[in-house]
Amino acid sequence: MSTMKEIARLAGVSRGTVDRVINNRGSVNTETERNIREIIESLNYSPNVAGKNLAVRKKKLKFGFIIFDVLHENSYFADVISGIECRAAELSEFGVTVEIRESDVNEPDKQVESISELVDLGINGLVITPINHPMIADKIRELTKSGIPVVTSNSDIPDCGRIAYVGSNYYKNGETAAGLMNLITAGVANIGIISGSPQVLCNSERIAGFSDCSKIHYPELNIIEIKINNDNDDESYTATYDMLTKYPEINALYLTAAGVRGACQAVSELGLAGKLKIISYDATNPICQLLDDGIVTVTIAQQPKLQGTLPLDILLNYLSLGTSPENEFNYTEIEIKIKESL
Amino acid sequence: MSTMKEIARLAGVSRGTVDRVINNRGSVNTETERNIREIIESLNYSPNVAGKNLAVRKKKLKFGFIIFDVLHENSYFADVISGIECRAAELSEFGVTVEIRESDVNEPDKQVESISELVDLGINGLVITPINHPMIADKIRELTKSGIPVVTSNSDIPDCGRIAYVGSNYYKNGETAAGLMNLITAGVANIGIISGSPQVLCNSERIAGFSDCSKIHYPELNIIEIKINNDNDDESYTATYDMLTKYPEINALYLTAAGVRGACQAVSELGLAGKLKIISYDATNPICQLLDDGIVTVTIAQQPKLQGTLPLDILLNYLSLGTSPENEFNYTEIEIKIKESL
């Protein structure tokens, strides 16, 4: 409603002085400042977004975005990237540019290097899917101290100074899988779990949520074995094949990571397609295909595009409007998908 | 990248003239116009959103939003309203005001009156949850002709001139329910359907989708009876009670409309809570409670808030940026929710 101009008039000062107060730029007489702040209070002033947006252009903000490597177009992170690129195009109208970097899940030192490189490029803010390693936490702390806000996306490191996390609540992901498993098996099942590296937060949390929830609410969901596939279709195939051969009583699979196609190939070759209940994560192209073919029973997605767009919005609001994100944890929706709802 | 100023310089004319060309305001020499358009082409010009946003304020745009009446705070439309109010507050920064009106599903003449009233108030655009009646279609056509763009939300009337629809794909909603019913009953069930008025599109479509999909893919899902509850908890209770007493073989309920609490009360009183599989729509407070209590098995939601916000965004883009919506049909996500994923 009210504007800086109006405040300036009421306070009998110039807009420049009001600007200095509002944005804490200093060099304002204490008395003058107090008076201005009072007026701001009484008018319930909040800056106009359109005006801010127009003026922020000259700052030429530059954001960095580091995610795990996109191995192929069907990779989960390809969807995140498409979100990033979409929002980056829109933000270019506000003078914002976005630098994207990929890094390997298993090479924290390289990720630190990528961060440094982006800092040298002069970024004003960073979004990162951090490797869960002290080196990264320290580096993020360093950026934060030097005035570069950091948002984590898809994976999180708490207590490292980052201003917000955008991504899934993986534990709840696991509970949801348990709830679904109960529904689709009438509460009784022998379950095999194929997972990625337990070092990666999302796998351990999804398994913990699943297993805790089962124990408490669905006691007849029996976990027979857990195998690791390193997010890789080949290893996934082998692990699944071996598991199903070894334990023919398994009648449901819980796949917590990538490599769904590999696992399903083993299932098909063993003649179990459509007989085994299979719960997976994400809704990449191959998974949608498997759902459609009736091999995967249900999949749980996590708004990959939002994981690309929202962190950038948070950074821009922080740097342009000066508003801290409303929530530290911005959990994406748990999207249950079946064949018919795709 | 490029600006009007730059185009004006290159064309050797004033910004006013460029503005007239870009926004088709007329009064420009054909030759001059042709030249300017060429330059626009070659520069690949597109107007700056921040600039537009700032300038649109002086238009003092006023939007109308007509939805069905909110009978109580737990009504589905209360969620839509909260979306409207949220976006209205944000749009006020762009000089936009939003007038909300409620109308009764069964009184098309009153809805026409509401529209006229809003037009008299001087609205520049309208969002409406239209009653499916020729009177309304005609009225929307009239508005469109007079230059007031209309967006339908939650329910649609095709071929009436409205520029876009935002809402669920109800037929697909029904197919999804059939898919879920198959999963949670191992494909064999005797189903009772409790529905709102078949006059209301969402009910008929949800039933059609469910029934078509069952017939083709899940032949052992038997629909035993369909009863009408007029979206009302009391009638819903009676209808459900009668149905379950008359057909004790029913072991699953498909609730396509409001009145879920009434239906579930009948189920509970008959001692069937947790034994009957129940699929409902939306995720209002009472339904979330029923999910949590294990009475409703699964519910299918449809992004109510988005149905409030997106139509307003579409109108603003249309009137400020001059961009028609990318898609005529903006389907909301089909959100499958179980106890654990709430």
Next chain:
DNA sequence: TTGAAAGCGCTACCAA
């Protein structure tokens, strides 16, 4: 410490 003025991109209005 403060004020004045120019400028971001676009629109609107008045005068020519």
Next chain:
DNA sequence: TTGGTAGCGCTTTCAA
């Protein structure tokens, strides 16, 4: 049919 100018709300720079 056209140009010029002022203004939207905010930032920035320069001068006082």
